[in-house]
Structure formats: C-alpha cells, structure tokens
Amino acid sequence: xxxxxxxxxxxxxxxxxxxxxxxxxxxxxxxxxxxxxxxxxxxxxxxxxxxxxxxxxxxxxxxxxxxxxxxxxxxxxxxxxxxxxxxxxxxxxxxxxxxxxxxxxxxxxxxxxxxxxxxxxxxxxxxxxxxxxxxxxxxxxxxxxxxxxxxxxxxxxxxxxxxxxxxxxxxxxxxxxxxxxxxxxxxxxxxxxxxxxxxxxxxx
Amino acid sequence: xxxxxxxxxxxxxxxxxxxxxxxxxxxxxxxxxxxxxxxxxxxxxxxxxxxxxxxxxxxxxxxxxxxxxxxxxxxxxxxxxxxxxxxxxxxxxxxxxxxxxxxxxxxxxxxxxxxxxxxxxxxxxxxxxxxxxxxxxxxxxxxxxxxxxxxxxxxxxxxxxxxxxxxxxxxxxxxxxxxxxxxxxxxxxxxxxxxxxxxxxxxx
Amino acid sequence: xxxxxxxxxxxxxxxxxxxxxxxxxxxxxxxxxxxxxxxxxxxxxxxxxxxxxxxxxxxxxxxxxxxxxxxxxxxxxxxxxxxxxxxxxxxxxxxxxxxxxxxxxxxxxxxxxxxxxxxxxxxxxxxxxxxxxxxxxxxxxxxxxxxxxxxxxxxxxxxxxxxxxxxxxxxxxxxxxxxxxxxxxxxxxxxxxxxxxxxxxxxx
Amino acid sequence: xxxxxxxxxxxxxxxxxxxxxxxxxxxxxxxxxxxxxxxxxxxxxxxxxxxxxxxxxxxxxxxxxxxxxxxxxxxxxxxxxxxxxxxxxxxxxxxxxxxxxxxxxxxxxxxxxxxxxxxxxxxxxxxxxxxxxxxxxxxxxxxxxxxxxxxxxxxxxxxxxxxxxxxxxxxxxxxxxxxxxxxxxxxxxxxxxxxxxxxxxxxx
DNA sequence: TATGAATGAGTCTTCATTCAT
DNA sequence: CATGAATGAAGACTCATTCAT
Numbered sequence: 001x002x003x004x005x006x007x008x009x010x011x012x013x014x015x016x017x018x019x020x021x022x023x024x025x026x027x028x029x030x031x032x033x034x035x036x037x038x039x040x041x042x043x044x045x046x047x048x049x050x051x052x053x054x055x056x057x058x059x060x061x062x063x064x065x066x067x068x069x070x071x072x073x074x075x076x077x078x079x080x081x082x083x084x085x086x087x088x089x090x091x092x093x094x095x096x097x098x099x100x101x102x103x104x105x106x107x108x109x110x111x112x113x114x115x116x117x118x119x120x121x122x123x124x125x126x127x128x129x130x131x132x133x134x135x136x137x138x139x140x141x142x143x144x145x146x147x148x149x150x151x152x153x154x155x156x157x158x159x160x161x162x163x164x165x166x167x168x169x170x171x172x173x174x175x176x177x178x179x180x181x182x183x184x185x186x187x188x189x190x191x192x193x194x195x196x197x198x199x200x201x202x203x204x
Numbered sequence: 205x206x207x208x209x210x211x212x213x214x215x216x217x218x219x220x221x222x223x224x225x226x227x228x229x230x231x232x233x234x235x236x237x238x239x240x241x242x243x244x245x246x247x248x249x250x251x252x253x254x255x256x257x258x259x260x261x262x263x264x265x266x267x268x269x270x271x272x273x274x275x276x277x278x279x280x281x282x283x284x285x286x287x288x289x290x291x292x293x294x295x296x297x298x299x300x301x302x303x304x305x306x307x308x309x310x311x312x313x314x315x316x317x318x319x320x321x322x323x324x325x326x327x328x329x330x331x332x333x334x335x336x337x338x339x340x341x342x343x344x345x346x347x348x349x350x351x352x353x354x355x356x357x358x359x360x361x362x363x364x365x366x367x368x369x370x371x372x373x374x375x376x377x378x379x380x381x382x383x384x385x386x387x388x389x390x391x392x393x394x395x396x397x398x399x400x401x402x403x404x405x406x407x408x
Numbered sequence: 409x410x411x412x413x414x415x416x417x418x419x420x421x422x423x424x425x426x427x428x429x430x431x432x433x434x435x436x437x438x439x440x441x442x443x444x445x446x447x448x449x450x451x452x453x454x455x456x457x458x459x460x461x462x463x464x465x466x467x468x469x470x471x472x473x474x475x476x477x478x479x480x481x482x483x484x485x486x487x488x489x490x491x492x493x494x495x496x497x498x499x500x501x502x503x504x505x506x507x508x509x510x511x512x513x514x515x516x517x518x519x520x521x522x523x524x525x526x527x528x529x530x531x532x533x534x535x536x537x538x539x540x541x542x543x544x545x546x547x548x549x550x551x552x553x554x555x556x557x558x559x560x561x562x563x564x565x566x567x568x569x570x571x572x573x574x575x576x577x578x579x580x581x582x583x584x585x586x587x588x589x590x591x592x593x594x595x596x597x598x599x600x601x602x603x604x605x606x607x608x609x610x611x612x
Numbered sequence: 613x614x615x616x617x618x619x620x621x622x623x624x625x626x627x628x629x630x631x632x633x634x635x636x637x638x639x640x641x642x643x644x645x646x647x648x649x650x651x652x653x654x655x656x657x658x659x660x661x662x663x664x665x666x667x668x669x670x671x672x673x674x675x676x677x678x679x680x681x682x683x684x685x686x687x688x689x690x691x692x693x694x695x696x697x698x699x700x701x702x703x704x705x706x707x708x709x710x711x712x713x714x715x716x717x718x719x720x721x722x723x724x725x726x727x728x729x730x731x732x733x734x735x736x737x738x739x740x741x742x743x744x745x746x747x748x749x750x751x752x753x754x755x756x757x758x759x760x761x762x763x764x765x766x767x768x769x770x771x772x773x774x775x776x777x778x779x780x781x782x783x784x785x786x787x788x789x790x791x792x793x794x795x796x797x798x799x800x801x802x803x804x805x806x807x808x809x810x811x812x813x814x815x816x
Numbered sequence: 817t818a819t820g821a822a823t824g825a826g827t828c829t830t831c832a833t834t835c836a837t
Numbered sequence: 838c839a840t841g842a843a844t845g846a847a848g849a850c851t852c853a854t855t856c857a858t
Contacts, residue, residue, distance in 0.1 A: 008817095030854085031853090041819095045855080051854095154385065156375070156385055163371060163375055168364060171367060184360075185364070188358060195400045200392065244845075245828095246846090247842070434638070447821095450822080451822050453851080565800045575779050596766060600769075600808035603807040654834080655838075657833075662832075819857100821856090821857090825853105828850105830846105834844080837841095
C-alpha cells in the first residue's frame with residue numbers, strides 16, 4: 001500500500017535471492033517469497049511472469065559482467081610469449097575474475113550451485129565450452145605467431161583448464177575468502193600455472 | 205509374476221540410476237521409477253525401504269572403491285622428491301583415478317552432481333576436505349625430510365588442487381572420454397602439474 | 409466462484425465437524441472433507457493450515473467455556489456444610505454443566521470421544537486431573553473449617569468422582585437428552601450424591 | 613521352522629496384544645506384528661483371517677468372563693432390601709468386578725480404550741445398555757416385592773450408574789491400582805452408593 | 817495494483833490383503 | 838506351512854500458476 005511499487009519489486013528480488021541462495025531454485029517456494037516480502041502470492045505475478053523470470057532478473061547483471069569479461073579476455077593483447085614469462089597478463093585476467101567474484105558473490109553462488117531447474121542450469125557448462133573454444137583458438141594463433149612452440153595439447157586438457165576458472169570461483173565463494181587470501185592464492189596459481197604451461201609449450 | 209524377482213530388483217536399480225542421472229536425486233519421482241519399471245509404486249517398497257536406500261545401493265560399490273583408493277593414496281611411498289621429477293608416482297595415482305572413473309562412470313556422476321537431497325549430498329565436500337588435509341600433511345612431512353624446499357603455500361591453494369581431482373573426474377565423465385583420451389590427458393596434466401609444483405616448491 | 413468465501417470456510421468447518429464426529433480426528437480424511445464440501449483438497453489449505461487447525465477451530469469456543477466454568481467452580485463459595493444439605497450449591501454447579509452440554513453438544517462429543525491424534529487428545533485427562541486436585545484441596549479446606557467431619561477418602565475415589573462429571577456429560581450427549589430429562593437426572597444425581605458424601609464425611 | 617506351529621500362533625497373539633495395547637487396533641500394523649514375531653507378513657494369514665480376528669481372539673476369554681459376570685449378577689439373589697443395608701451383596705458384585713480387572717487387565721484396556729476400528733468398538737456401549745436394562749428390571753421386581761419403596765428413578769440415571777461400572781474399571785486399569793487400593797476404593801464406593809440409593813429409594 | 821480463492825498434479829510412504837509358488 | 842511379490846487405495850500436504858474481482 002504505502003510501499004512504492006518499485007520498492008516491492010526490489011524487495012521481491014532481494015528476498016528471492018536469499019531464498020534461492022539458501023534452498024536452490026527448485027526448492028524455493030513462491031509462497032515463502034511472498035510471505036517474507038509481506039505481499040500476496042499472486043501479487044508476485046504482477047511483477048514477474050514466473051519463478052524463472054525472477055531468477056533471471058537476479059542474475060542479469062552478473063551475466064552481463066561475465067559476457068563482458070569473456071569478450072575482454074578474448075582480445076588479441078594476449079598473443080605474446082610474454083604472457084607466460086611475466087605475470088602481468090595472467091594477473092590482469094585473474095584480477096578481472098576477482099572483481100567479478102567480489103562484486104557478484106551471491107549471484108555467482110546462485111549461478112554456479114543453485115540454478116538447477118532454472119533456465120540457467122546449463123550456463124556453467126556453456127561458459128566452459130566457450131572458454132575452451134577460445135583457448136583452442138588462442139593456441140592456434142600463438143602457433144602461427146611463434147611456430148617453434150608446441151601446442152600439441154589435447155582439447156580436453158584445455159577444457160579442464162577452462163573449467164578451472166569456474167571451479168576456482170566456486171571455491172573462493174564457498175570458502176568466503178577475503179581479498180588478501182584471494183590475492184595470495186592468485187599469485188600462487190599464476191606461478192604454478194605459468195610453469196606448467198611453459199613446460200607443456202616447450203617455451204625455452 | 206513371469207518376471208523373476210531379482211530381475212525386478214535390478215530393473216528398479218537400473219531405471220532409478222537413469223532417473224537419478226537425468227533429474228537428480230531430489231527431483232526423481234518414485235512414481236516415475238515404478239511406471240518405467242512396469243510395476244506398482246508400492247511394490248518398490250517390497251525391495252527398498254525408501255528412495256535414499258535405492259540411491260545408496262546404487263552408489264555402494266563406488267563408495268567402497270573410493271575409500272580404498274584414498275587409503276592407498278595415503279601411503280608413505282610418495283615421500284620423495286622423485287615424486288616431482290619422474291612421472292611414475294603421479295602416474296600411478298592418476299591411473300588409480302582413471303580406473304575409478306572407467307569402472308564407475310555413471311555412479312560418479314550421481315555422486316558428484318546429482319546427490320543433493322540424499323544422504324550422500326555432502327560426500328564430495330568431505331572427500332575434498334580429507335584430500336586437503338592429506339595434502340597439507342604431505343607438504344609438512346616433505347619439508348621435514350627436505351628442509352631446503354619451500355612449502356609456503358596457502359591452505360586454499362592446496363584445497364583447490366585437491367578439488368581438482370574431483371573436478372577432473374567430473375569432466376572426464378561428463379565428456380565420456382575414452383581410454384586413449386584419458387591417457388593423453390593424464391600425461392599432459394602430470395607434465396603441467398609437476399612443473400607447477402617444482403616451481404612453487406622451488407625444487408631446483 | 410459463486411459461493412462467497414466465508415460460506416466455504418463455514419462449510420468446511422461444518423463438514424469437518426460431521427466427519428470428526430463420525431470417524432474421529434485420526435480417521436477423518438481431508439480428501440473426504442474436500443469432496444463433501446465440493447471443493448478441491450488443496451483449496452482447504454487456503455483456509456486452514458492443517459487438519460489439526462480445523463479441529464482446534466471447531467473446539468475453540470468450547471475450550472473457552474470449559475476454562476471459564478472451571479475457574480467459576482473453583483471459588484470459595486462452596487466452603488460450607490450447606491453444600492451437602494441444601495440443593496442450591498450443587499444444583500448451581502450442575503446447571504453450569506448443563507449449560508455447557510446444551511450449548512456445545514457436538515463439540516463436547518468431539519473433545520471427549522473423538523480427539524485421539526489431535527492436539528487435544530489429552531484434554532479430558534487434564535481436566536479430570538485438575539478436577540481431582542481441586543476436589544482434594546476442597547476436602548482439606550473443609551476439614552480445616554469443620555474439624556469434626558471425616559475426609560479420610562482415597563485420592564482415587566476423588567478421582568473417580570471427578571471423572572464422573574465428564575462421563576455424565578458424555579452420556580448426556582450420547583443419548584441426546586432433552587432439557588427436561590437433564591433436569592430430572594440432575595435432581596436425582598444431587599440427591600444420590602449428597603447422601604453419599606454425607607455418609608462418607610460422617611456429617612450428622 | 614523349528615518353532616512349532618501352535619507356538620507361532622501364540623506368539624502372534626502375544627505380540628499383537630502388545631501392539632494393540634500400545635497403538636490401538638487401527639494404528640497397529642500387521643507388518644510390524646509379523647516383523648516382531650519373526651515371521652512373514654503373509655504367513656499371519658495362515659493363522660488368522662484378518663486383523664480383526666486376531667483382536668477378537670485376544671479378547672475371547674475376557675468376553676466370556678464378562679458375559680458370565682453379567683449373568684451371575686442378574687440372578688435373583690439380590691432381590692432383597694438387605695442389598696442396601698448390609699455390605700455383603702454389593703461387596704460380592706464388586707469383588708466379581710475386581711477379579712475381572714485383575715485377571716484381564718490388558719484385555720480390558722484393549723476392550724475399553726483400544727478397540728476403535730474393530731468389531732468390538734461398540735462393545736462398551738452394548739454392555740452399558742444391557743446393564744441398564746438389567747437395572748431397570750431389577751428396580752421393577754423390587755417394587756413388586758417391596759411396594760413401599762420408591763423406584764421413581766429416570767432411565768438415564770440408571771444408565772449413568774451402569775456406565776459407572778465400566779468407567780471405574782477403566783480408571784482402575786489406567787491408574788494401575790494395586791489390590792489394596794482397589795479394596796479401599798470399593799469400600800468407599802459401597803458406602804457412598806448405598807447411602808445414595810437408600811435416599812433415592814426412600815428406604816427407612 | 818492487489819487480493820483471496822481455486823486448481824490439478826505432484827510429493828513419499830504405509831496400509832491390509834491376496835495370490836502363485 | 839511358508840514365502841516374496843504384487844496391488845490399489847489411501848494418508849496429509851505442497852507446488853506454481855491462473856483468474857475473477
């Protein structure tokens with residue numbers, strides 16, 4: 001009544017996000033959302049078509065950010081052997097990820113763990129797939145640029161490395177790492193990964 | 205009537221496994237299992253006490269195999285720097301994992317992805333936790349044996365590496381890799397990981 | 409649709425009361441209530457949280473009346489030997505009971521006979537217990553006031569006399585006594601009981 | 613197998629009696645009886661036609677004893693005013709009841725409290741009815757023999773007095789009175805009741 | 817915009833009993 | 838005499854969604 005409409009809309013979204021976070025998409029009850037929002041169940045349907053739309057709306061900003069991050073990552077800046085000798089490049093990519101994680105903590109949790117039953121239930125796989133394709137493409141271009149390096153790496157290996165990104169995000173979120181812990185981890189991971197890739201690609 | 209009893213029991217298990225695989229434990233309906241098995245819903249309860257018991261029975265062999273693998277892995281054979289210079293040790297561990305994956309493809313999928321709501325819903329986390337603890341313990345012992353190496357690695361990094369095992373299994377299963385592909389991947393992963401760890405531990 | 413909402417609520421209550429009366433709380437089916445009310449089973453749950461709530465709502469007025477009657481009865485007016493020589497006092501108490509019975513015929517039947525399985529299933533015992541305690545307390549006070557009387561009566565005897573109240577109510581209800589019959593019975597019961605108590609307490 | 617058949621039959625009866633006592637007729641599960649008896653569910657049906665037959669068989673001796681007690685009570689010995697001046701007669705009747713209670717404690721509990729849903733669920737009422745009829749008949753005969761006494765007592769009053777018997781039994785059982793307590797109560801009840809009836813019948 | 821009412825399909829599990837072997 | 842398998846009905850309750858007002 002006295003609550004302005006947009007307020008209600010926001011309130012539904014916030015409570016829904018809490019519920020989704022706690023019980024997952026499928027086991028979140030519209031009834032409960034309505035109850036906690038202090039409105040009628042059916043009134044929710046004046047703001048959203050259905051449960052899935054609420055879920056999608058919650059994840060909308062995150063999805064945008066992810067898409068942006070992915071396309072940024074896919075630029076041609078990285079096509080240099082320096083990527084594997086100086087920390088700068090990988091660091092820059094990882095920092096993007098950290099930003100994502102820190103800005104969209106809850107939403108990432110939803111997307112990665114709680115989306116079963118929603119229209120985003122396969123999003124995690126899709127991203128990994130796209131990451132893999134980008135990775136393969138990257139290796140191909142590098143080989144063209146630096147014929148001496150070895151890129152004889154199985155598609156699946158690239159795939160596993162790609163999925164690592166999401167797994168790491170997932171773990172960071174699950175364990176509620178603070179900024180310092182994240183930074184420490186990233187430097188370790190870069191050191192570890194750089195050495196690994198150099199070995200595989202027979203650089204130097 | 206005409207179907208022999210053990211047949212039906214097996215049929216229930218197989219159909220249940222399919223359903224669990226497709227929809228997850230929680231969203232699998234006993235009604236549907238009965239329907240697809242061509243028997244009465246209530247008749248299922250002559251073979252199993254409840255839904256969870258069916259799930260547990262399906263996973264029973266896998267759980268045993270996992271426990272065995274873990275205890276084998278936890279031996280002291282690995283306490284040598286050779287672990288990081290020759291492929292033999294890691295290879296042996298990874299081959300154990302491969303055996304697991306190839307023998308219990310479907311069941312692993314269930315355990316890793318589809319167990320929410322069942323009594324095994326936290327098993328994945330538990331294993332990662334145990335793996336992490338084993339990893340930290342391992343680093344400590346190595347440091348005692350080889351004081352020159354560095355083990356200044358964050359717990360979280362060890363945790364991520366531990367969870368890698370399960371993630372890799374998960375990916376192998378999801379992508380239905382054949383034996384050759386798995387072998388190829390493993391050699392790559394060993395090469396990659398060995399280089400990474402050597403770098404981190406500052407082994408020459 | 410065409411039926412107004414409060415109608416339906418009342419209808420559910422009435423039909424539920426009939427069903428409870430016929431089959432008892434436990435053996436009354438929500439399905440059947442819905443069927444007889446001409447509504448959907450699930451729609452009942454728009455009016456009541458669960459079966460027990462329906463039962464409690466039906467008994468709500470009766471419970472209030474009983475509590476009031478009990479507290480009225482527990483006054484100190486009765487602390488006189490006249491209680492056993494003139495009819496007035498007992499008559500007044502019994503008339504209270506009659507009023508209760510005549511006003512809450514059906515509900516009393518539910519409470520006394522049909523509440524097994526509901527949250528009121530022990531109410532009968534509780535009342536008898538409270539009545540017994542009140543009776544014992546009464547005898548003690550009387551002895552203090554009139555030391556010559558005998559109150560050497562077993563607790564169990566007081567208990568049986570207390571449970572009589574409820575049994576009498578129960579019988580009146582079961583046999584659908586009219587007002588005249590009730591009045592007749594009461595005068596008989598007072599005559600009978602007064603003589604009995606006088607004898608036991610050795611009054612004159 | 614090694615258990616003789618009659619043993620099994622007895623075992624079923626004993627376990628069933630326990631279950632009926634604990635959960636009542638309706639809420640006792642044949643499955644549980646079979647389980648506790650260590651036999652198959654369906655095997656019970658080789659010994660008894662159905663659940664009700666088990667219940668009836670358990671109560672068979674009690675029913676016989678009740679019928680005998682009732683017919684004994686209905687003899688002509690009691691047709692004397694002495695019944696209300698000496699304790700002997702009533703005492704004899706009450707002692708019969710005590711014997712019943714002490715010999716068939718469990719069975720009476722079943723019959724009075726736990727028979728809902730069985731073919732004996734109305735037995736309590738039936739007995740009270742027969743008791744009432746016997747009481748009315750008794751009063752009539754007394755009036756013929758002793759025209760001076762008053763028998764102007766309502767049918768319902770006789771009914772309540774009749775139901776008292778069963779209520780008292782019920783209370784004795786519920787409270788697990790020992791022999792001494794029962795005897796004490798009975799003498800109190802006789803004193804109370806005799807005085808009451810004398811008053812009502814205007815004897816002396 | 818907001819509401820209360822309504823719906824039908826769905827959840828897992830238990831029940832007493834029957835029947836062929 | 839004993840068994841395991843089978844059945845259909847029933848239990849209370851929840852679900853997301855729709856609709857008339």
